[in-house]
Amino acid sequence: MxxxxxxxxxxxxxxxxxxxxxxxxxxxxxxxxxxxxxxxxGQVLLRELLRRDDVDVVALCDIEPxxxxxxxxxVGKAGKPGPQTFGEGGDPQAWRxxxxxxxxxxxxxxxxxxxxxxxxxxxxxARVAVGCEVVAGITLQDHWDVLRTQQxxxxxxxxxxxxxxxxxVMAVLQMVRAGLFGELVxxxxxYQHDLRAVKFNSGDPARPYGGGAEFGAKGWSEARWRTExxxxxxxxxxxxxxxxxxxxxxxxxxxxxxxRINSFATKARGLHEYAEAQGGKQxxxxxxxxxxxxxxxxxxxxxxxETILLQHDTSLPRPYSLGFxxxxxxxxxxxVNHSVHVEGISPPHQWEPFEKYGDKFDHPLWKKxxxxxxxxxxxxxxxxxxxxxxEALKADAPMPIDIYDAVAxxxxxxxxxxxxxxxxxxxxFPDFTEGRWKTRKPIFAFDDRY
Numbered sequence: 001m002x003x004x005x006x007x008x009x010x011x012x013x014x015x016x017x018x019x020x021x022x023x024x025x026x027x028x029x030x031x032x033x034x035x036x037x038x039x040x041x042g043q044v045l046l047r048e049l050l051r052r053d054d055v056d057v058v059a060l061c062d063i064e065p066x067x068x069x070x071x072x073x074x075v076g077k078a079g080k081p082g083p084q085t086f087g088e089g090g091d092p093q094a095w096r097x098x099x100x101x102x103x104x105x106x107x108x109x110x111x112x113x114x115x116x117x118x119x120x121x122x123x124x125x126a127r128v129a130v131g132c133e134v135v136a137g138i139t140l141q142d143h144w145d146v147l148r149t150q151q152x153x154x155x156x157x158x159x160x161x162x163x164x165x166x167x168x169v170m171a172v173l174q175m176v177r178a179g180l181f182g183e184l185v186x187x188x189x190x191y192q193h194d195l196r197a198v199k200f201n202s203g204d205p206a207r208p209y210g211g212g213a214e215f216g217a218k219g220w221s222e223a224r225w226r227t228e229x230x231x232x233x234x235x236x237x238x239x240x241x242x243x244x245x246x247x248x249x250x251x252x253x254x255x256x257x258x259x260r261i262n263s264f265a266t267k268a269r270g271l272h273e274y275a276e277a278q279g280g281k282q283x284x285x286x287x288x289x290x291x292x293x294x295x296x297x298x299x300x301x302x303x304x305x306e307t308i309l310l311q312h313d314t315s316l317p318r319p320y321s322l323g324f325x326x327x328x329x330x331x332x333x334x335x336v337n338h339s340v341h342v343e344g345i346s347p348p349h350q351w352e353p354f355e356k357y358g359d360k361f362d363h364p365l366w367k368k369x370x371x372x373x374x375x376x377x378x379x380x381x382x383x384x385x386x387x388x389x390x391e392a393l394k395a396d397a398p399m400p401i402d403i404y405d406a407v408a409x410x411x412x413x414x415x416x417x418x419x420x421x422x423x424x425x426x427x428x429f430p431d432f433t434e435g436r437w438k439t440r441k442p443i444f445a446f447d448d449r450y
Contacts, residue, residue, distance in 0.1 A: 028394055031056070039110065046075075054390065061095045063094065095119060099122060106130065108131045111133075124157065129155055147404075163241045174361040190309075190310045213279030234265050237413055258300050260300070261427050263417075265420050266296075267293065335354075340354050388400050
């Protein structure tokens, strides 16, 4: 990109943002929100919206009547007014009509991955703020398109990555900021979660997890769409749970950036064996060749000299773990053994329980809102990620997980696919900020608002 184009794009983005923000009050006490996608994940997020007194859920869209009815039942049980509904007739473009609802402040997108980019783009073009479930797009071009639309329109966009709000993760962020680990050197994270019973089921709406070897049109819930990605794609398919906190710790886009990436994938065996065990050797699912390696390992290099290792591991039997490790010149934290070692404080060559440090460095957000988050999805994280989106939008403030974070974290997927396809080639990582990372300031959850 030529310098004049960079300056022009920056100016256009600033003008668009001013236009968007100038069209609304500097702050508002209440929001009118819609939701596209009311499946299992959408219903979890809907519950958090319905618990709030500062949100009116005015529109819901889903082309699966069973899920839409369940969402409406949630609204009714919460004692809230019935929203407008879209999609009952099965029209896959019904979501576009939701974006035309008068006075809509924002929309939550909780649909299959391939819909995220087109829906977010259309919403931003309609000047409707976006809270998008992970991921931001499928192809690398998707990510540039989402970014350019946000820059042109100035419409707020937040990636709803809930793990950034996990209590221990936020405490470790406090520890990093306090310099407890010294200068950071190496980090690890990932998505290590046995999803075999998510990717295959019996097709019975009453049993969305396991109980069969069906997927696609014969499957139900995530098996309808998610499994197909394992059939045809090989890469780090779900990076943001791992990379989000690691990016927070290393100030990515705020004085640091990713510079290079490469990925390796093992052979694919787990899904085949599971489908065979559930449906028999002659079942169509057992006849497929799955592209996704059972364990995908991705390494990123950073401008400031850190390395980050991610692992995607969803096709084999294993307990859930995100595998975090934050290591610096003075010590480290690992979540697998829930332990910390700090030189000069911990006994030499020995671990200490994380709780000792977690209590001391508990983040102000958790101290303030722990009671409100009780019972929320994923151990309270879903309260915080919705809270962050709502409060930032109400205050007309920057989104804490913004468009640059969204596209960079999510673009790891197509870049990892390319690396694997090109014999594990190390690739340059795009600078989506186009140099802005040098002067942007950290805003990741530094106070007790959001």
